[in-house]
Structures are given as C-alpha cells and as structure tokens.
Amino acid sequence: MSIIDALKLRRSVYKLGENVNVSDEEIIEFVTKTTELVPDAFNMRSQRVVLALGKKHKELWDEIYNAFGGKVSREKIDGFKSAYGTVLYLYDDDTVKALQEKFPAYAQNFPLWANHANGMLQISIWTGLREMNLGANIQHYNPVIDDAVRKLFDLPENYKLVAQMIFGNIIEEPAAKDTEDISLRVKVAR
Secondary structure: OOHHHHHHHOOEOOEEEOOOOOOHHHHHHHHHHHHHHOOOHHHOOOEEEEEEEHHHHHHHHHHHHHHOOOOOOHHHHHHHHOOOEEEEEEEEHHHHHHHHHHOHHHHHHHHHHHHHHHHHHHHHHHHHHHHOOEEEEEEOOOOOOHHHHHHHOOOOOOEEEEEEEEEEEEEEOOOOOOOOOHHHOOOOOO
16 A cells, blocks of 8 residues: 555544454554654654553543543543553653753754654554554643553653544544645645
C-alpha cells in the first residue's frame, strides 16, 4: 500500500470496539518499532509512549473520568473505554532541557522540535494501526489528566503528556471527508 493510500484510510474513528484481529504482541512490536524509527531533531529521542491495553486501558479511562469530576459525560468516556487500547504520547522534558543547554543557539526550538517529532510519531502509529484494520481517534485531555496518568503508570514528573490515541476494531466507519480546494493550502514555486 502506498503512503497516500494509507493516509486516505487514516481517519478519526469514534465507534470502536475491543474485538481486534491482531495480537497484543503484534501491536506492541509495531508501536515499539515505529517509536524507534520516527525521526527527532538532533536525534534527541525525546518521545515516550505508554501503550495501555486490557485492564490498564479500562483503568485509564475511569481515571480520566474521575479527573474531570463528571464534567465530561460518562457516555463519552465509556465510548473511549469500550475500545481495545490507548496509546499515550509523551515527551521527556529532561531530554529536551539537556539539548537546550548543549546547544544554546537553538534552545528555544527544542520544545517545538519535540512536539514535531511527537506529531510524526502520532501520524505514523495512527496510519499503521489503520493498515492493521484498526480504527483510532486522538484526544487531548491533558493537562487535566496529567497527574492521574503519571500516578497510574508510575511515570516521572519530566514526562510531559501530549495526546491520547484510542484504538480498536471499527464498528462504524466515519462519513466521507469534505473536499477542499487544496491549492489554498499548497503553493508550488518553480
């Protein structure tokens, strides 16, 4: 499958279930290898991933519900909880700070570059999950959930949560995307 074909398939899928046709080991290997291969500026390797499966996935979404004190509906949270797993995307702030000190001329760019790498990791994993016939959507409940996530997964304070990607089998495909005049966003200069 070409990268364009894979990206066409990658969509925000919200109706997800836990009946996947791939093993945990395949998912773990894929997420691990993708995290290893996605580039990072100055090869800083700032990206961190927590792959929550099974009981930990369910606990995570209960903790997220609790962190919001009922301000996010139980129905919405249970929609995420009913999926197969969650990929938590983080970066190591200590790694970023070390490079800021080592290369002061670029210091202000390292946090931005860490987020760039995180975005590349997210789209790579998202697209790869779709190639495994799994759907996913991405959420941003941080920073409200940061302490709960840190406690649940015993993460150090220097790990900064960026996003949560819920994935599972596709119960319902999303509606077709609206078309756009892409020339408004892409300029070609020769």
